[in-house]
Amino acid sequence: MRFMMIVIPKGYESAAPDATPSAEAVAKMMEYNKALQKAGVLLGLDGLHPPSTGARISFSNGHVTVTDGPFPEAKEVIGGYWMIQVRSREEAIEWAKRAPMGDNELIEVRQVQEMSDFPEDVQKAAEGFKHPANA
Amino acid sequence: MSDISKTIEAVWKMESTRLIAAIARVTRDIGIAEELAQDALVTSMELWPEEGIPTNPGAWLMTAAKRRAIDWLRRGNMLLQKHEEIARELEWQQQQLGDAMERALDQVIDDDVLRLVFTACHPVVPMEGRIALTLRVIGGLTTPEIARAFLVPEKTMGQRIFRAKKTLTKANVAFETPSGEELQRRMQSVLSVVYLIFNEGYTATSGEEWMRAALTDEALRLGRILVQLLPEESEVHALLSLMELQSSRNAARRGKNGEAVLLPDQDRSRWDHAQIQRGITALEHAQQLNGGARFYALQAAIAACHARARTAEETDWGRIVLLYDVLLQVNPSAIVALNRAVAVGMANGPAAGLEALDAIEDATLRNYHLFPSVRGDLLMKMGRLTEAQHEIQRAITMTDNLREKDLLTERLAKMQQTAPI
Numbered sequence: 001m002r003f004m005m006i007v008i009p010k011g012y013e014s015a016a017p018d019a020t021p022s023a024e025a026v027a028k029m030m031e032y033n034k035a036l037q038k039a040g041v042l043l044g045l046d047g048l049h050p051p052s053t054g055a056r057i058s059f060s061n062g063h064v065t066v067t068d069g070p071f072p073e074a075k076e077v078i079g080g081y082w083m084i085q086v087r088s089r090e091e092a093i094e095w096a097k098r099a100p101m102g103d104n105e106l107i108e109v110r111q112v113q114e115m116s117d118f119p120e121d122v123q124k125a126a127e128g129f130k131h132p133a134n135a
Numbered sequence: 136m137s138d139i140s141k142t143i144e145a146v147w148k149m150e151s152t153r154l155i156a157a158i159a160r161v162t163r164d165i166g167i168a169e170e171l172a173q174d175a176l177v178t179s180m181e182l183w184p185e186e187g188i189p190t191n192p193g194a195w196l197m198t199a200a201k202r203r204a205i206d207w208l209r210r211g212n213m214l215l216q217k218h219e220e221i222a223r224e225l226e227w228q229q230q231q232l233g234d235a236m237e238r239a240l241d242q243v244i245d246d247d248v249l250r251l252v253f254t255a256c257h258p259v260v261p262m263e264g265r266i267a268l269t270l271r272v273i274g275g276l277t278t279p280e281i282a283r284a285f286l287v288p289e290k291t292m293g294q295r296i297f298r299a300k301k302t303l304t305k306a307n308v309a310f311e312t313p314s315g316e317e318l319q320r321r322m323q324s325v326l327s328v329v330y331l332i333f334n335e336g337y338t339a340t341s342g343e344e345w346m347r348a349a350l351t352d353e354a355l356r357l358g359r360i361l362v363q364l365l366p367e368e369s370e371v372h373a374l375l376s377l378m379e380l381q382s383s384r385n386a387a388r389r390g391k392n393g394e395a396v397l398l399p400d401q402d403r404s405r406w407d408h409a410q411i412q413r414g415i416t417a418l419e420h421a422q423q424l425n426g427g428a429r430f431y432a433l434q435a436a437i438a439a440c441h442a443r444a445r446t447a448e449e450t451d452w453g454r455i456v457l458l459y460d461v462l463l464q465v466n467p468s469a470i471v472a473l474n475r476a477v478a479v480g481m482a483n484g485p486a487a488g489l490e491a492l493d494a495i496e497d498a499t500l501r502n503y504h505l506f507p508s509v510r511g512d513l514l515m516k517m518g519r520l521t522e523a524q525h526e527i528q529r530a531i532t533m534t535d536n537l538r539e540k541d542l543l544t545e546r547l548a549k550m551q552q553t554a555p556i
Contacts, residue, residue, distance in 0.1 A: 038245070039149065040359035044409065083409075085352060090138075090145035094192075114386070 002043065002085050002112035003092035009079040010104045014070060015050035028100035036084065036095065047080035076106070083112070139184045146192045147176055148275040154196055155272050156247035158204055163310045165254055166300035169272055171207060175199035248273075249364045250312050256325040259306045264299030265328050266335075271296055273360075274353050284350050285335065322365070326374050326431065329357045333378050351382050362417070369426020372417045373435050379414030380438035383407045395538050399447040411442045433462040452482035469497035470505075477509055485516035504533035508543060515550060524550050 159168035336350025459475035480488020511526030
């Protein structure tokens with residue numbers, strides 16, 4: 001089973017565009033990533049630049065609006081993620097518990113949908129998608 | 136199952152390998168180490184539902200196991216003569232054991248896990264025992280889980296694991312990591328065990344679907360762990376590559392009615408492309424370590440040729456033939472020669488493929504159902520339909536595998552529509 005561990009770091013919603021984590025924080029994170037690797041569960045990970053560098057595209061009544069970051073009204077923003085392969089939801093949660101997070105920070109654990117999870121008509125609709133990696 | 140027991144089970148699966156490995160370094164015996172670890176688990180299952188999961192479950196289990204290991208050591212020495220020297224040595228051993236445990240608590244010792252892997256896969260144990268023991272002490276699977284995966288009764292699997300441990304004890308197998316030539320030799324066993332576990336799950340046609348899928352996942356996990364433990368060994372990277380690339384096609388291998396879909400007919404948009412990328416990266420590691428012409432690396436390279444092809448028609452069959460040429464030198468088996476003939480047929484036309492096929496000297500191949508199946512396929516492409524149908528009919532009688540029979544029967548039916556005999 002694949003799970004995404006989504007990091008919701010406190011304060012990231014107001015981080016400057018050039019914000020970088022401290023060397024200490026990075027070291028702790030590297031240790032954790034190494035532990036995930038050694039356990040054979042890590043599939044991938046990425047950190048995201050702060051919302052102040054990003055853009056939001058909102059949809060309403062056929063109208064599309066683009067707003068540049070930062071987004072003052074956003075209480076929770078995504079900082080990054082790990083993709084892991086484990087044997088149960090409980091195992092994913094246990095790994096999340098061990099992540100080196102600061103106070104009031106949050107990790108949301110969500111299972112990745114596999115195509116076989118979907119009913120047949122949805123699978124049919126998704127058929128034939130030419131993945132960019134093969135283009 | 137209550138929530139907390141699922142969590143305890145998850146913690147066990149995460150911690151058991153390192154726990155057993157650390158204890159085994161002191162007890163020098165996998166069987167005893169596993170028992171002591173199991174005892175600690177049983178205690179956790181009693182206490183944690185009431186006291187809550189500890190902040191550091193690994194350390195908690197290690198402390199519990201340490202107490203039991205000291206008891207075991209003490210009991211063992213009680214059987215010796217009650218000499219003052221022995222008594223002093225007992226204290227020293229307890230101290231040594233305590234220190235070793237403390238150190239194991241503070242730092243995870245990778246060497247111990249590597250030792251555990253090599254010991255569990257020792258050639259003195261029959262292969263099925265190696266597989267069962269590996270899944271048990273490295274995979275952290277329970278005996279019932281392993282039994283279900285291999286479709287044997289639980290009791291049978293329990294005995295298999297028990298006998299494996301006994302064999303190791305009787306043969307006085309040292310709990311250590313081999314080196315030099317011995318390392319290469321023993322590593323072949325480790326890689327075989329992992330790939331056999333993978334194939335058990337990958338090629339399964341019966342049994343609980345999810346348990347079989349769990350086997351391929353477990354093999355992949357073992358492969359990734361091995362890469363961390365033996366990063367300088369090219370074949371370790373190559374095996375992981377092969378497994379990632381093969382399992383990347385999983386979602387496309389079954390049709391709507393659960394029927395098997397072969398590689399040329401698969402919907403490639405259903406391949407897992409992130410997994411393909413991981414597989415290709417692992418293969419590149421193997422090649423950077425100068426292992427590109429070794430057994431698993433060549434097979435992975437062939438799988439990579441398929442993975443890179445956007446459609447079946449775009450497959451670089453010429454390159455695949457070249458890879459098979461080298462693979463034949465490394466592993467001169469009839470099966471490899473057969474697969475090469477198929478590739479030759481795709482690269483240079485069916486006549487060339489038939490020539491390559493008929494040139495294979497190994498007589499045992501004639502009794503393998505894939506031989507007439509491949510032959511029939513090539514003859515059909517050459518328009519020699521009567522001969523082709525005879526070959527396919529022969530293939531159908533030679534295989535017991537129901538899925539294979541269905542595929543061949545369907546192929547025969549299609550041929551008979553155009554040229555009935």
